[in-house]
Amino acid sequence: MTILTHARHGFAAATLLGLGLAVSTPSQALPIDECIAPADPGGGWDFTCRSVGKLLLDLELVDSPVQVTNMPGGVGAVAFANVAGNRSDDSDLIVATSTVGMTQIAQGKYPGDADTMRWLAMLGTDVGVILVDDESEYESLDQLLDTMVNDPDSLAMAGSSGAGGWDHIRALMLAKKAGMPADQISSVRWVQFDGGGPAVTQMMGGHVDVVSTDLGEIAGFIESGDVRVLAVLSDEPLPEPFAGLPTAVSQGYDVTGYNWRGFYTGGDVSDEDYSAMVETLATLYESDEWKDVAQQNGLVPLWRGGEAFNDFVRESIGDVEEISREIGVME
Amino acid sequence: MDILAYLAQGFVVATEPQHLMLALIGCALGTLIGALPGLGPVNGVALMIPLTFNFSLSPTAALILLVSIYYGCMYGGRISSILLNIPGDEPAMMTTLDGYPMALKGRGGEALGLSGVASFVGATVATIGLTLFAPLLVGFAIRFGPAEYFALFMLAFATIGGVTSGSLSKSFVAACLGLLLGTVGIDAVSSVPRFTFGWFEIYDGIDFIVALVGLFAISECLVFLEDIRHSNKPTMKLGSAIPGMRTAWRCVPTITRSSFVGFIAGVLPGAGAALGSFLSYTLEKRWLGRRGDFGNGDPRGVAAPEAGNNAAAGGALIPMLSLGIPGSGTTAILLALLLSMNITPGPLLFQQQPEMVWGLVAALFIGNLMLLVLNIPLVGLFARVLRAPGWFLMPMVVMVAFVGVYSLSNSAFDLYMMLGFGVLGYVLRKLEIPTVPVVLGLLLGGQMEYNLRRAMAISGGDWDILWNSGISVGIYAFAITLISAGLVYGWLVRQRRINAG
Numbered sequence: 001m002t003i004l005t006h007a008r009h010g011f012a013a014a015t016l017l018g019l020g021l022a023v024s025t026p027s028q029a030l031p032i033d034e035c036i037a038p039a040d041p042g043g044g045w046d047f048t049c050r051s052v053g054k055l056l057l058d059l060e061l062v063d064s065p066v067q068v069t070n071m072p073g074g075v076g077a078v079a080f081a082n083v084a085g086n087r088s089d090d091s092d093l094i095v096a097t098s099t100v101g102m103t104q105i106a107q108g109k110y111p112g113d114a115d116t117m118r119w120l121a122m123l124g125t126d127v128g129v130i131l132v133d134d135e136s137e138y139e140s141l142d143q144l145l146d147t148m149v150n151d152p153d154s155l156a157m158a159g160s161s162g163a164g165g166w167d168h169i170r171a172l173m174l175a176k177k178a179g180m181p182a183d184q185i186s187s188v189r190w191v192q193f194d195g196g197g198p199a200v201t202q203m204m205g206g207h208v209d210v211v212s213t214d215l216g217e218i219a220g221f222i223e224s225g226d227v228r229v230l231a232v233l234s235d236e237p238l239p240e241p242f243a244g245l246p247t248a249v250s251q252g253y254d255v256t257g258y259n260w261r262g263f264y265t266g267g268d269v270s271d272e273d274y275s276a277m278v279e280t281l282a283t284l285y286e287s288d289e290w291k292d293v294a295q296q297n298g299l300v301p302l303w304r305g306g307e308a309f310n311d312f313v314r315e316s317i318g319d320v321e322e323i324s325r326e327i328g329v330m331e
Numbered sequence: 332m333d334i335l336a337y338l339a340q341g342f343v344v345a346t347e348p349q350h351l352m353l354a355l356i357g358c359a360l361g362t363l364i365g366a367l368p369g370l371g372p373v374n375g376v377a378l379m380i381p382l383t384f385n386f387s388l389s390p391t392a393a394l395i396l397l398v399s400i401y402y403g404c405m406y407g408g409r410i411s412s413i414l415l416n417i418p419g420d421e422p423a424m425m426t427t428l429d430g431y432p433m434a435l436k437g438r439g440g441e442a443l444g445l446s447g448v449a450s451f452v453g454a455t456v457a458t459i460g461l462t463l464f465a466p467l468l469v470g471f472a473i474r475f476g477p478a479e480y481f482a483l484f485m486l487a488f489a490t491i492g493g494v495t496s497g498s499l500s501k502s503f504v505a506a507c508l509g510l511l512l513g514t515v516g517i518d519a520v521s522s523v524p525r526f527t528f529g530w531f532e533i534y535d536g537i538d539f540i541v542a543l544v545g546l547f548a549i550s551e552c553l554v555f556l557e558d559i560r561h562s563n564k565p566t567m568k569l570g571s572a573i574p575g576m577r578t579a580w581r582c583v584p585t586i587t588r589s590s591f592v593g594f595i596a597g598v599l600p601g602a603g604a605a606l607g608s609f610l611s612y613t614l615e616k617r618w619l620g621r622r623g624d625f626g627n628g629d630p631r632g633v634a635a636p637e638a639g640n641n642a643a644a645g646g647a648l649i650p651m652l653s654l655g656i657p658g659s660g661t662t663a664i665l666l667a668l669l670l671s672m673n674i675t676p677g678p679l680l681f682q683q684q685p686e687m688v689w690g691l692v693a694a695l696f697i698g699n700l701m702l703l704v705l706n707i708p709l710v711g712l713f714a715r716v717l718r719a720p721g722w723f724l725m726p727m728v729v730m731v732a733f734v735g736v737y738s739l740s741n742s743a744f745d746l747y748m749m750l751g752f753g754v755l756g757y758v759l760r761k762l763e764i765p766t767v768p769v770v771l772g773l774l775l776g777g778q779m780e781y782n783l784r785r786a787m788a789i790s791g792g793d794w795d796i797l798w799n800s801g802i803s804v805g806i807y808a809f810a811i812t813l814i815s816a817g818l819v820y821g822w823l824v825r826q827r828r829i830n831a832g
Contacts, residue, residue, distance in 0.1 A: 040663070041376075041380070041663070043663075043667070046667060069741050070377070070739075071741055073531055073532055074535060077531045077534055078535075082742075156789045162519050162520055162522040163521050189789065189791055192520050192781075192785070195656065197654065197655050201650075202473075202476060202477075204473050205473035207476030207477065208789060220679060221677060
């Protein structure tokens with residue numbers, strides 16, 4: 001009886017061990033099997049992971065569905081710390097990020113800097129817009145900036161980031177170009193809402209005057225004509241259906257404000273695995289399917305990958321750091 | 332007339348066999364997910380999104396499935412509230428206040444049946460509201476700026492003393508504790524971390540689901556562990572599932588009022604189902620005054636929050652569909668799904684995608700009916716939960732709590748925090764301090780603060796903005812009337828007693 005029980009236990013243990021081994025064997029053949037979205041389901045990073053994960057499977061670049069893990073906290077800091085601490089050499093993992101995450105790094109809000117991670121690629125970008133209500137007194141960017149410079153107290157601006165966040169910085173960059181003295185920049189009222197959509201509806205309700213946010217989130221309001229776009233913060237005019245919207249550059253203010261979407265992986269991933277991951281993402285970027293998905297979501301497909309992306313991220317971090325100091329959101 | 336024609340067309344879409352099947356699956360699954368503590372509509376809907384991709388469902392089909400789960404969760408949340416005193420999700424929290432006492436009195440079946448009917452009426456009222464008044468209500472909702480939201484939250488906190496039947500000062504202490512916990516995390520306005528001690532895990536604040544599960548489920552287990560040494564829990568009788576005619580009749584006005592209150596709370600983006608069920612309960616309690624026996628198992632105390640939270644869930648679809656702004660975590664996920672399927676919710680959705688919108692509305696009517704039919708006969712099945720011995724039930728609850736909380740953010744930190752809240756909940760219970768206001772403070776306090784500060788940012792620091800609009804003044808007047816009416820009524824009753832004595 002005792003022997004039999006022992007045998008049974010031994011068998012159970014062996015089975016468990018076997019299962020454990022089977023589960024923990026890393027898949028060598030394919031480079032990506034998990035995508036961390038450093039936010040709750042429903043946000044931009046979550047969308048980036050889910051849409052790219054789905055396309056990787058559709059295009060047969062992976063042979064099993066890419067698992068999307070939501071790891072919210074600290075505007076991406078929790079996921080950043082987690083990957084840096086526990087999974088820095090996990091070559092199956094990608095983490096979604098964007099200009100917002102990069103801004104956090106530049107302002108020293110992540111536990112680490114750009115060197116902590118290996119930057120894979122950006123696949124597309126959202127574009128900043130400056131909007132007023134369709135019945136607003138402001139007909140042009142000139143008019144708006146004129147008021148901002150001469151009477152900064154009279155305006156309430158809103159966006160989806162807090163003070164010093166990307167939406168705020170983009171708007172202040174414009175004010176600076178329009179000649180606002182540095183010591184007045186803090187007198188522009190900034191109201192934070194939980195997203196571009198809420199900010200726009202608050203503007204439609206007459207509670208704030210101007211909104212600075214990303215185009216993708218609020219495209220529906222532009223199409224319906226409820227809002228007036230004073231400036232798009234891109235180098236070139238956007239593709240249809242937004243081709244008619246004026247850029248800030250064309251109105252004489254040399255300011256661009258993109259919000260790119262891309263991925264990083266752990267800092268200790270080998271060169272070989274890193275190149276394989278970049279290559280997978282490049283194949284995805286080249287597909288027509290990605291172009292469709294990007295366009296449907298108000299993103300402009302834009303590729304920077306591998307070392308070029310690495311350099312770009314470092315450069316941008318330097319820029320944001322500089323601007324943050326200049327406009328006084330960072331010491 | 333147009334609306335009816337559209338709706339008829341919607342029913343054609345919704346009654347396609349595949350859509351009916353999906354609605355049924357969604358309703359059943361949603362009820363189950365909602366009933367499990369720690370798993371709520373947010374998890375349920377998020378878990379289903381990959382599935383909708385894998386089966387390449389059409390946008391309409393995917394939305395019908397997810398919305399059925401959403402509605403199902405709202406039904407399911409009440410089950411564990413009533414039977415175990417553990418809310419399945421945060422809008423179901425208010426249902427514990429009278430649902431569990433009813434179950435203790437052997438009227439658990441009646442509470443389940445009645446809350447099922449109340450949920451049905453609330454959801455139906457909201458769906459009819461969505462059908463007829465969506466464009467009108469959008470116009471109303473955008474008039475709510477930060478100052479008006481602040482007034483609304485003030486109204487909520489003005490009635491917080493009425494949440495529980497215990498001492499007013501203890502409710503107040505509990506609410507303050509919740510407000511205090513609500514300040515933890517990165518301040519969204521200035522991006523400065525508050526009370527985070529360098530822990531990134533709490534940079535986004537304390538997750539109220541973690542707090543809810545800890546305060547209710549874990550502390551319930553601790554209390555159970557203590558009790559088991561002294562005495563056995565009396566076996567509860569379930570009683571009839573069909574509420575008596577008199578009880579049902581008495582609940583009709585309550586359900587009607589609560590459905591309306593919940594619906595309005597749902598339509599306002601950012602207020603959500605929790606505020607809907609909370610206001611429904613406290614306003615009803617104030618309204619009934621001494622005619623009610625809230626907190627001791629009054630059937631109306633079960634009907635009010637259930638009608639309220641289901642109406643709010645339906646109402647929340649209005650800003651999501653017609654403005655593209657989510658009123659809650661769940662609608663945020665639904666919104667992301669729509670976006671990823673090339674549908675931009677917003678002012679033009681009703682014109683651009685009439686089949687989808689009206690198919691969805693029709694599916695809501697059908698799903699709601701399914702839920703009622705599913706839920707009433709299932710009362711008997713749920714009842715088995717009560718007969719399950721504690722040594723089996725409580726470990727199950729703990730297991731589901733751990734899995735549910737871990738699934739939120741995949742972090743072990745949240746599990747420790749849940750246990751911490753469990754111990755806190757246990758201590759509070761020993762001190763007879765109610766735990767419901769703690770969660771309410773945590774849930775509503777942050778929004779109240781942000782809206783106050785947004786209002787201040789808009790006005791440049793001028794406090795006048797708070798009472799500058801008719802809406803705010805109306806809300807403040809209502810709050811003051813409620814409180815003073817309660818005081819005057821109490822005084823009158825006392826006078827009469829003195830005269831009689």
